[in-house]
Amino acid sequence: MDNAFQVDLRGVVDLLSRHLYSSPRVYVRELLQNATDAITARRAAEPGAPAAVTVTVTDPGGDARGGGLVSVSDTGIGLTEHEVHVLLATIGRSSKRDELGFSRHEFLGQFGIGLLSGFLVADEITVETRSARGGPTIRWTGTSDGRYRVEPAATEWAEPGTTVTLRARPDAAEWVTGRTVTELARLYGALLPFEVTVNGRGVTLDGPPWLAGHASPAARRSALRAYGEEQFGFVPLDVVDLAVPEAGLTGVACILPAPANPAVRGAHRVYLKRMLLSDSADGLLPDWAFFARCVVDATELRPTAGREALYDDDLLAHTRDELGRQLRDWLVRLAETEPERLRAFLALHHLGVKALALHDDDLLRLVDRRLEFETSAGPMTLAAFRAVHPQGRYTTSVDEFRQLAAVSAAQGVGLVNAGYVHDAEILAALPRIDPAARLDRLDPGELATRLGPADPDAELRARPFLAAAARALDPLGCQVVLRDFDPAALPALYLTSRAARHHAELRDARDAGDELWADVLGALERSVAADRPSLVLNHRNPLVWRVTGLPDLSLAATAVEALYGMALLHGHHPLRPADTAALNRSFLGLLDWAVQGGHGRD
Amino acid sequence: MTEAYQVYRMLADAWDLPYGEARTVLLEGALRAAEDLRDPKLVIQARLDLTRAYQHGGEPVKAFATFTRNLAAYDAEPGSFEERQVRGLLWQFKWIMGSIRRFPEIPLRRALDALDDMERRYRQAGGLLHAVYAARCGMARHLGDDEGLAEWFHRWHVQPRDDLSDCQACDIGARASALACLGRDEEAVALAAPVVSGTFTCSSQPQGILTAMLPIYLRTSRPEEAAEAHRKAYRLCQGDLASLDDLGEHLAFCARTGNEARGLEILQRELPLLDRPPSPGHAQPFMVGAALVLRRLEETGHGGLTVLRGGREVPVPELRAAMEAGAREIAARFDARNGTDVHTRRLEADLAAPPMTRPLPLLPGDA
Numbered sequence: 009m010d011n012a013f014q015v016d017l018r019g020v021v022d023l024l025s026r027h028l029y030s031s032p033r034v035y036v037r038e039l040l041q042n043a044t045d046a047i048t049a050r051r052a053a054e055p056g057a058p059a060a061v062t063v064t065v066t067d068p069g070g071d072a073r074g075g076g077l078v079s080v081s082d083t084g085i086g087l088t089e090h091e092v093h094v095l096l097a098t099i100g101r102s103s104k105r106d107e108l109g110f111s112r113h114e115f116l117g118q119f120g121i122g123l124l125s126g127f128l129v130a131d132e133i134t135v136e137t138r139s140a141r142g143g144p145t146i147r148w149t150g151t152s153d154g155r156y157r158v159e160p161a162a163t164e165w166a167e168p169g170t171t172v173t174l175r176a177r178p179d180a181a182e183w184v185t186g187r188t189v190t191e192l193a194r195l196y197g198a199l200l201p202f203e204v205t206v207n208g209r210g211v212t213l214d215g216p217p218w219l220a221g222h223a224s225p226a227a228r229r230s231a232l233r234a235y236g237e238e239q240f241g242f243v244p245l246d247v248v249d250l251a252v253p254e255a256g257l258t259g260v261a262c263i264l265p266a267p268a269n270p271a272v273r274g275a276h277r278v279y280l281k282r283m284l285l286s287d288s289a290d291g292l293l294p295d296w297a298f299f300a301r302c303v304v305d306a307t308e309l310r311p312t313a314g315r316e317a318l319y320d321d322d323l324l325a326h327t328r329d330e331l332g333r334q335l336r337d338w339l340v341r342l343a344e345t346e347p348e349r350l351r352a353f354l355a356l357h358h359l360g361v362k363a364l365a366l367h368d369d370d371l372l373r374l375v376d377r378r379l380e381f382e383t384s385a386g387p388m389t390l391a392a393f394r395a396v397h398p399q400g401r402y403t404t405s406v407d408e409f410r411q412l413a414a415v416s417a418a419q420g421v422g423l424v425n426a427g428y429v430h431d432a433e434i435l436a437a438l439p440r441i442d443p444a445a446r447l448d449r450l451d452p453g454e455l456a457t458r459l460g461p462a463d464p465d466a467e468l469r470a471r472p473f474l475a476a477a478a479r480a481l482d483p484l485g486c487q488v489v490l491r492d493f494d495p496a497a498l499p500a501l502y503l504t505s506r507a508a509r510h511h512a513e514l515r516d517a518r519d520a521g522d523e524l525w526a527d528v529l530g531a532l533e534r535s536v537a538a539d540r541p542s543l544v545l546n547h548r549n550p551l552v553w554r555v556t557g558l559p560d561l562s563l564a565a566t567a568v569e570a571l572y573g574m575a576l577l578h579g580h581h582p583l584r585p586a587d588t589a590a591l592n593r594s595f596l597g598l599l600d601w602a603v604q605g606g607h608g609r610d
Numbered sequence: 611m612t613e614a615y616q617v618y619r620m621l622a623d624a625w626d627l628p629y630g631e632a633r634t635v636l637l638e639g640a641l642r643a644a645e646d647l648r649d650p651k652l653v654i655q656a657r658l659d660l661t662r663a664y665q666h667g668g669e670p671v672k673a674f675a676t677f678t679r680n681l682a683a684y685d686a687e688p689g690s691f692e693e694r695q696v697r698g699l700l701w702q703f704k705w706i707m708g709s710i711r712r713f714p715e716i717p718l719r720r721a722l723d724a725l726d727d728m729e730r731r732y733r734q735a736g737g738l739l740h741a742v743y744a745a746r747c748g749m750a751r752h753l754g755d756d757e758g759l760a761e762w763f764h765r766w767h768v769q770p771r772d773d774l775s776d777c778q779a780c781d782i783g784a785r786a787s788a789l790a791c792l793g794r795d796e797e798a799v800a801l802a803a804p805v806v807s808g809t810f811t812c813s814s815q816p817q818g819i820l821t822a823m824l825p826i827y828l829r830t831s832r833p834e835e836a837a838e839a840h841r842k843a844y845r846l847c848q849g850d851l852a853s854l855d856d857l858g859e860h861l862a863f864c865a866r867t868g869n870e871a872r873g874l875e876i877l878q879r880e881l882p883l884l885d886r887p888p889s890p891g892h893a894q895p896f897m898v899g900a901a902l903v904l905r906r907l908e909e910t911g912h913g914g915l916t917v918l919r920g921g922r923e924v925p926v927p928e929l930r931a932a933m934e935a936g937a938r939e940i941a942a943r944f945d946a947r948n949g950t951d952v953h954t955r956r957l958e959a960d961l962a963a964p965p966m967t968r969p970l971p972l973l974p975g976d977a
Contacts, residue, residue, distance in 0.1 A: 322838065325845070363628075367849065404635055429632045436882075439921070509638070510672055517675040520682040524723050529678060531716045535671050582612075582646035 029316070032129050032183050036192040037315070038122040039080045039172055041283055044200060045119070046084020046170055050140050057140075058083045058167075059202035063193060065186040075129075075176025076184040086139040086168040087119075089146050092158055095120045123172065127152045129183045130174035136161050140168035196284045199305060216282075216305055218249065218260045236262035239277060240301050245353060248338045250304060255327045259304030261293075261335060267356050268299050278318060279305040286316055291324060294332040296364040299357035302331070336364065336371060343374050354379055362430035365437070372441050375434060382409065382425040384417035390424070390438070394445055397422030401450035404432045411579040412455065415501060418494035419458045423450060452503035459491035462547040466490075470547075470556040473564050477545075480565040481572060484586055485512060487542045488568065490556070496548040502575035504541035511538055543572050563601060569594035612643040617652055621659055629666040629813075629852065637663050641676070650690050654680060658698045665702070666813065668851030668888040670709040677706055700735055700774055703728050707745045711752045712891025714943035725749060738772040739765075744784060751791055752944075754952030763788050777812040779805050783819030786826065795830045799823075806839075817846035821856040824863045833970045836863065841972065844876070851883050854892040861899025862960075865906045868969025873903035874915070881919055890940045897937040898960050904930035906965060934961060 043061045050057045066077040087095070126133045131152045138145040138161075145165045150156035176184035186207055194211040197204045204212045214220065217235045222228035229247060236244040244262035251258050278289040282305055292302055309327065310319040318324055339361065342350045354361060358379055365371040380387045385396065393400060401416070403409040406427035416423045424447065426432045438445040461467065470490055477488040486502075514536055518529040545552045545568075552571070558564040573591035576583060583591070620640040627633040641656040657676040664673035680699055684691055691699065707728055710721045729742045743766035750758035767785065775781055782805045786798040802823055810816045820843035827836035844860050847853035857880050864873030877900050884900075887893035904926050907915060916923035924932075941953040 322841070325842070404631065405639070407639075427635075429627055432631055443921070506635075506638075510675070513672070513675040513679075517678045517682075521678045522682070522685070524720060524727060525678040525681065527720050528710065528716055528724065529674055531720070532671055532674055532713060535713065535715060582642040584645070585648075 029125065029128065032180060033188075033192055034316070035125045035128050035183070036189060037196040037283065038125040040193065040197050040200070040204070042119055042122040042172070043080055043082035043084060043170070044281075044283060045122075046082050046086070047202060048084075050083070050085035050168065053085075054140065061197075061200075061202070061204040063189060063204065063206040065184065065189045065207055067185055075178060075181030076186075077173065077175045078184050078189055079171055079173040081169060081171040083167065083169045085141075086170050087135075087137045087146070088139040088141060088143045089158065091139070092135070092137065092146050092148050123150075126172065126174045129176050129180035131177055132175060134173045135170065136165075136173075137170040138165045138168050195287070198284070199279050199282045201282055216258065216279075218258065218303075232260055233262075236260070236301075236303075239303055240275075242266070245356070246338075246349065248300070248335060250302065250331055250334055252306075252327045252330045254330075255309050255323055256307030257304050257309070257327060258306075259302055261297075261300040261302045261331070263353065264299050264301065264356070268360075276302040276304070278309075279303075280309060280311060281305075281307050285311055285318070289318055291318055291320055292328060292331065293335070294328055294364075296360045297332060297335050299360045300335060332364075336368065340370055340374065343378060347378075350378060359429055362434055366430065366433055369441055372434070372437060376438065376441065381431070384413040384423040390435070390447075393422060393424060394442075394447065398444075398446070400424060400447050402426040402432065402435050402447055403450050407580040408450075408452070411501075412450065412452065414495055415459075415493065415498065416450065416455060419455070421450070421455070421458060451505050456489065456491070456503050456542055456544055459493040459544060462490045462492045466547060466556075472561065473556045473558065476561040476565045477568040480568050481543060484572070484590060485540060486572065487540050488545065489542055490545050490547055492547045494548065496546065496550075499546055499549040499552045500571040500575040501544040501546070502541065502572070502579050502581060503544060504581070505539050507536070508539035508541050510536050511540075543568075543575055545571065563597075566594045566597040566601075570598060612646065614647055614649055614652060617643045617647065617649075617656070621655060624659060624663065629663060629668075629850075631667065634660070634663040634667045634669065650683070651692070654683060654691060654695055658695060658702070661702050661705075665705045665709075666852050668854070668883075668886070668892075670705070670852075670888050671713065673702075673705065673709065677702055696735070697773065700731060700738075703731065704741055704745060704774075704776070708748070709889060711749065712889040714890055714940070714947040716947070718947055718949065721749070732774060735774070736772075738774045740769045740772050740775045743769055744776070744781070747788055748784070751788060753948055754950055754956075756792075759788065760792060763792065777810075777815065779810050779815040779819045780812055783815075783822040786819070787822045790826045790829075795826050798826050799830055799832070802826075817843040817853070817856065821847070821859050824859055828863070828866060828966065833867075836867070837970055837972050840864075848876075849880070849883075851886070852888060852892075854880075854883055854887055855895040857883070858895035858897070858899035861896070861903050863899075865899070865902035866963065866965050867972075868906075868965060869972055870903055870906040870910060870912075872972065873899075874907060874917070877903055878917055881917065885920070890943065894937050894940040894957075897933040897940075898957065901930050901933040901937065901961060902963070904933065905961075937961075 040061065047057075047059045047061070051059060060083055062081045064079050064081075123133065123135070133150050135148040135150075136145065137148075145161040145163070146158060147161040148156060148158050174184075182188060190206045190209065190211060193204055193206050197211060198213050199216050200212050201215065202212070203210055218232060220231070222231060232247040233244050236242070236247060240262055242262075242265055245265045246263045248261040248263065249259075250261055275287075276289045276292045277287050278285045278292065292304070293300060306327075309324060310321060311317070312319050339350070339353075342353065361371060361379070362375060365375045375390070377389055377391045380389055381393065383393050383400075385393070400422035402424040403412060404426055406425060409423060409425035409427055413423050413425075424431075424435065426435050426449075432449065435447045435449075438447060462470070467490060474488060474490060481488055514529055514533060518526050518533070521529060545556075547553060547556070555564055555567045555571075558567070569590045573583075573587065573594060576587060617640050620636060620643070624633050624636045624640065627636065637656065637660040641653070641660050644652040644656045657680045661673045661676045661680070664670060664676065677699075684696070684699060688696075707724060710716050710724055725742075725745060728745060729739070732738045732742050743762055747759060747762035747766050750756075750762050763785070766788075771781070776784070782802055786802045789795070789798040789801065802819060805819060806816070806823065812818075820839040823839050824836055824843075827833070827839060840860060840863050843856070847856050847860075850857075857876070861873050861877060864870060864876065880896075881900070884893060884896055887896070904917075907913060907926050908930070913926050915926050917926065917929050918924075919929065937957055938954070941957040944953040945951050
């Protein structure tokens with residue numbers, strides 16, 4: 009014959025409380041769940057049976073025995089004496105988390121598990137019960153050291169039902185006060201389909217607010233916004249109805265009225281069969297929908313073992329996709345019917361919409377036509393920009409945009425600022441909806457080639473100057489070119505590319521590393537495109553024009569260093585130590601020249 | 611000039627962004643600003659974060675520069691690193707070892723020297739050898755050294771996990787792949803089973819382990835597991851440049867299971883990523899998966915279709931030829947570097963693999 013292990017109940021309770029449940033507060037939920045299951049089971053056989061859960065809490069007062077006393081009574085199916093022995097005696101028999109899986113598709117097997125959570129706050133639990141299938145009223149008393157006894161109750165009940173009573177341990181007293189129990193019962197049970205009272209006060213609503221009837225759509229909207237505020241602490245910008253029949257899910261999504269951090273996910277309220285599973289559930293919406301907080305009730309989604317989160321299975325994946333689709337449809341509808349509200353929405357949540365547009369053509373069209381980008385011709389939508397600048401370019405950093413927008417526009421190359429999150433990917437994705445769209449990234453190196461050459465004569469005359477300038481800037485890793493471009497007020501432009509910076513990084517790293525790593529980096533050098541930054545001098549600028557004509561080449565070199573430093577500052581490029589030194593040197597050189605009355609140095 | 615607190619703010623903001631160009635560019639700016647401030651601690655942190663962004667953002671070649679700069683800074687003055695920064699630097703060594711394998715331009719001698727350097731540093735850090743054995747095992751696999759593979763796998767498997775071990779799912783996934791390489795598919799399935807259904811704490815999971823299990827599930831006749839792994843993992847790695855090699859596995863899966871229509875859909879969606887592959891080692895599996903899907907299209911009478919690439923509709927046979935040629939070229943470079951013919955032999959076997967005899971429905975309801 010097989011023998012069973014003797015299970016130490018205290019150990020099981022410790023295990024549960026430390027690994028399965030996040031807080032002792034779940035005992036209220038488990039007792040409510042037991043009562044709910046009992047009522048559901050009774051009503052399956054007897055549809056007209058009464059349905060109510062009555063919770064009474066007696067605060068401890070001066071009683072030296074410890075904390076308060078809480079009892080939960082239901083009008084459910086009750087237990088026969090045999091069931092009491094079988095079920096309550098085998099608490100803790102389930103040893104695998106999956107068996108503790110709390111799917112609760114079967115009532116009886118779960119009753120004991122639910123009861124077990126009572127030991128999170130109490131050392132002794134009493135169950136009085138009378139079965140709807142007949143038999144006497146039974147009293148079971150269990151203690152956390154694993155002992156229990158079963159006896160006839162002191163009084164015979166007239167009606168079926170169950171009352172569970174527990175007295176808080178002194179260290180758990182704060183979990184068993186009238187206030188805490190009321191709050192927790194309201195939290196977990198507000199949507200239960202029958203009345204739940206705590207010390208005579210009701211804690212349930214009349215069903216899910218999103219299923220309630222209203223006089224008009226406007227009245228419904230304002231009622232749901234008020235409900236959203238109660239649940240989440242903000243007045244939603246809008247409320248979107250949700251329904252996924254396969255998951256037995258209904259509910260609403262509340263749109264945040266302020267910009268949201270995309271990294272903060274979850275925080276949805278999920279009810280399973282009208283009982284709150286979690287007020288911080290994750291995984292219900294796709295990642296891009298971080299601008300919405302949902303309240304939903306579902307019958308088919310599975311909880312994790314601790315019943316505090318959703319189990320990530322195929323049905324949840326399907327639900328997530330479906331809810332994402334419903335939010336997306338809402339957006340598309342808004343674009344067609346209420347453009348002003350869409351504007352308000354986009355102003356707050358363009359990040360999420362952009363993230364979604366990366367994978368969704370309809371949303372990409374919406375972004376293309378409705379969302380304004382910063383461009384060299386002022387704020388406008390990408391669609392409008394493309395109409396004006398079919399060969400336009402974009403920058404991937406805000407600083408680069410600020411530095412180059414005017415120059416680029418003056419060369420007839422329209423520029424979009426795609427320096428914010430997802431912008432560059434959106435622009436790269438545009439050909440998906442418009443194969444003719446060709447917005448490429450602006451390579452500043454390419455801009456240099458767009459700037460018109462200086463007049464050949466002038467260029468030839470400036471050759472000695474350019475040679476001196478090149479010698480001055482070569483130690484700084486920068487080349488010098490002379491161009492002729494608008495705006496004339498701009499004397500010099502420092503153009504670098506990511507490739508140039510990566511190349512410089514790789515070379516610096518090679519020089520800093522030991523032999524092994526110098527070899528590794530050397531081998532990779534060919535895989536990283538070679539490029540150098542350039543200082544573009546504007547021959548159209550009167551100052552530059554005069555500098556190129558300076559007979560004193562050492563003074564000219566000093567002036568070029570000054571122009572170089574200024575161009576770096578103008579473009580918000582950080583100054584390396586060598587750059588700072590060049591700037592200091594040129595400043596002092598020019599000052600020296602000036603105080604000597606402009607008569608050269610000796 | 612940007613102030614230190616602003617640079618810290620940039621580093622913090624970057625954490626809120628998904629991996630990709632936006633995050634990388636922000637961190638490049640933070641590094642330049644930190645260098646501008648000449649604040650060594652801040653520079654170290656910015657380089658650590660930027661190395662991570664390059665690695666997970668699909669630009670691993672650039673991680674070499676930031677990583678070795680930090681390594682040199684550490685060697686010059688170990689005390690300038692905080693304890694967690696030292697751990698971060700050593701952690702990143704694992705990525706660099708993976709990248710060294712994937713770039714055939716790095717000579718074999720230097721790749722092996724780097725492994726020794728990794729072991730030396732991990733020993734100094736307190737004899738944390740678990741990940742070192744994993745890296746040695748990975749190198750043996752790459753070189754087709756079956757004896758070395760068995761030996762290093764054994765040491766890896768019996769060595770307790772330590773502070774520098776990969777997360778449970780990453781580690782088990784890699785071990786399952788190694789077991790599969792040793793012809794021990796059933797052991798691989800058993801090893802991965804508890805992890806596959808568990809909870810995950812790492813940005814590369816569960817898509818990493820699920821993708822690794824795809825061919826193993828197929829070989830061991832577990833079509834439902836394979837289909838579920840494909841659905842879950844593809845959703846998580848779609849459009850992710852750094853997962854280009856894994857996307858190739860998903861293409862190959864579609865081709866082998868009679869799902870060439872879905873394969874074509876995925877190929878069309880992900881093909882632009884191949885214009886900027888993170889490394890030759892990432893590009894090759896993608897090209898193989900693409901070639902397999904395209905071959906199945908031809909074999910099932912759809913060779914007249916076209917795929918949009920670089921603004922042009924490319925006929926299926928032409929694209930297939932380009933993918934096969936590209937994959938062969940990379941395999942040849944690996945073989946030249948390693949002085950073997952292992953990669954070419956593996957590639958030809960992969961390209962010639964026949965599809966499963968019975969198509970596998972992808973959705974539970976589609977029988």
